Amino acid sequence: MSVAIVGGGPGDPGLVTVRALELVRGCEILVYDRLVAPALVAKAMGAARISRDGLTQEEVNELLVHHGRRGRRVVRLKGGDPFIFGRGFEEVEALAAAGIDYEVVPGRSTFTAVPGLAGIPLTTRGVAAQLTILTGTSGDASDLDYDHLAATPGTLVIFMGLKRPEHLADNLILAGRPVDEPAAVVSRLSLPGSETRVGTLGTIAAVARGLKTPSLVIVGDVVASTEHLRTAVDVATRRAA
Amino acid sequence: MSVAIVGGGPGDPGLVTVRALELVRGCEILVYDRLVAPALVAKAMGAARISRDGLTQEEVNELLVHHGRRGRRVVRLKGGDPFIFGRGFEEVEALAAAGIDYEVVPGRSTFTAVPGLAGIPLTTRGVAAQLTILTGTSGDASDLDYDHLAATPGTLVIFMGLKRPEHLADNLILAGRPVDEPAAVVSRLSLPGSETRVGTLGTIAAVARGLKTPSLVIVGDVVASTEHLRTAVDVATRRAA
Numbered sequence: 001m002s003v004a005i006v007g008g009g010p011g012d013p014g015l016v017t018v019r020a021l022e023l024v025r026g027c028e029i030l031v032y033d034r035l036v037a038p039a040l041v042a043k044a045m046g047a048a049r050i051s052r053d054g055l056t057q058e059e060v061n062e063l064l065v066h067h068g069r070r071g072r073r074v075v076r077l078k079g080g081d082p083f084i085f086g087r088g089f090e091e092v093e094a095l096a097a098a099g100i101d102y103e104v105v106p107g108r109s110t111f112t113a114v115p116g117l118a119g120i121p122l123t124t125r126g127v128a129a130q131l132t133i134l135t136g137t138s139g140d141a142s143d144l145d146y147d148h149l150a151a152t153p154g155t156l157v158i159f160m161g162l163k164r165p166e167h168l169a170d171n172l173i174l175a176g177r178p179v180d181e182p183a184a185v186v187s188r189l190s191l192p193g194s195e196t197r198v199g200t201l202g203t204i205a206a207v208a209r210g211l212k213t214p215s216l217v218i219v220g221d222v223v224a225s226t227e228h229l230r231t232a233v234d235v236a237t238r239r240a241a
Numbered sequence: 242m243s244v245a246i247v248g249g250g251p252g253d254p255g256l257v258t259v260r261a262l263e264l265v266r267g268c269e270i271l272v273y274d275r276l277v278a279p280a281l282v283a284k285a286m287g288a289a290r291i292s293r294d295g296l297t298q299e300e301v302n303e304l305l306v307h308h309g310r311r312g313r314r315v316v317r318l319k320g321g322d323p324f325i326f327g328r329g330f331e332e333v334e335a336l337a338a339a340g341i342d343y344e345v346v347p348g349r350s351t352f353t354a355v356p357g358l359a360g361i362p363l364t365t366r367g368v369a370a371q372l373t374i375l376t377g378t379s380g381d382a383s384d385l386d387y388d389h390l391a392a393t394p395g396t397l398v399i400f401m402g403l404k405r406p407e408h409l410a411d412n413l414i415l416a417g418r419p420v421d422e423p424a425a426v427v428s429r430l431s432l433p434g435s436e437t438r439v440g441t442l443g444t445i446a447a448v449a450r451g452l453k454t455p456s457l458v459i460v461g462d463v464v465a466s467t468e469h470l471r472t473a474v475d476v477a478t479r480r481a482a
Contacts, residue, residue, distance in 0.1 A: 007357070014260045015347070021259070083356030084363045084372065106256070106357030108349055115324030116248070116347030122325045130375040131325065134395070148392060154375070 007107015061094035130154030150175035182223035248348015302335035371395030391416035423464035
């Protein structure tokens with residue numbers, strides 16, 4: 001297996017899988033994303049380490065094909081999961097088109113660490129039985145279908161990228177979601193300086209002001225039901241610090 | 242930290258986190274779910290290992306509180322993630338109510354391993370920008386809101402538990418989803434004997450006949466777009482076997 005497309009999880013090296021760690025440790029060429037923790041990148045001892053920063057997706061594909069063709073042990077280390085709001089499939093297609101063997105190793109998509117690290121369960125018996133995850137390709141979430149989202153039951157998780165949640169919250173309220181519906185913003189989940197702030201759709205933009213990117217927005221009753229869990233996570237985080 | 246609520250992931254011990262493995266190895270009391278891999282349970286060397294099978298949720302809570310109160314190192318090892326279609330929050334509430342310290346360790350929710358292990362990405366640029374995960378509490382998915390699901394964009398993932406997908410597929414078609422929309426059933430993901438079968442909403446019930454439980458149903462264009470990835474996963478699986 002010459003090229004491995006590996007999910008690095010939310011960022012904390014403790015959340016990477018055993019198989020991912022094994023591949024990173026043993027690779028000759030590591031191509032990694034900006035949001036992957038430096039401590040994880042450092043496990044690729046003796047490998048040439050190439051940051052993906054500043055490269056286009058096409059250039060990344062070419063890099064993988066180039067080294068894969070020479071039979072090097074290549075790891076493409078991505079944040080989160082390569083195939084859940086990652087772009088791993090484009091890399092897989094490029095490798096397949098070039099006839100190069102590869103392995104895919106799932107990582108934890110960042111939103112899946114919300115319960116354990118931000119203290120907000122994404123579903124809870126009797127509170128939310130559906131989970132919807134989405135992203136706005138426009139950066140400010142202006143391209144989402146708010147009428148449909150207004151009627152979507154359960155919990156919403158929105159990858160916000162670089163922008164603040166005003167636009168998202170205002171549009172959800174305009175489309176009919178209650179202004180007092182619980183909402184949270186989680187900044188830099190699992191990374192140093194991570195912070196979770198809780199409010200309602202009406203207050204969340206003000207509450208989240210000043211938080212660092214990247215961030216996730218969580219909307220739904222699970223946010224309000226979980227003070228116990230948030231407290232426990234706070235205690236665990238302080239102990240680990 | 243006396244009680245840890247730990248996600249064991251989809252089943253394959255290679256998909257567990259480093260922190261989870263550390264806690265399982267060091268615990269004195271392990272309370273584990275039926276779907277957790279025996280190889281992972283076996284890592285709790287020297288611990289009293291208690292299967293959750295046959296216990297009510299209340300009895301599990303009592304067990305955790307009992308041993309937690311005595312200051313034992315207790316691990317509650319669950320399939321998937323404790324707070325995404327798990328019932329970890331009920332255990333956290335019981336521990337909080339009893340004033341017992343605990344730690345929460347996220348696991349991979351089973352659906353997140355679909356791309357890497359079944360070869361179906363859950364989102365793909367230009368194909369699906371939203372992911373909806375749900376479960377039918379009735380077992381045959383008769384209680385889902387099919388009118389809303391018919392209009393939900395992107396990819397649907399349904400935890401099916403023990404039943405076959407006829408009811409689900411028929412109702413989605415009746416509510417207006419195309420009969421030729423791509424669909425897949427993944428049986429026993431990451432466990433021995435896992436199998437993925439692909440068809441359409443119209444054919445999936447027949448295609449999936451005879452598959453073992455538990456299973457996941459995936460509906461959406463991502464299923465059809467991904468022959469490369471499925472092939473790669475097949476190859477990787479054969480090599481690992």
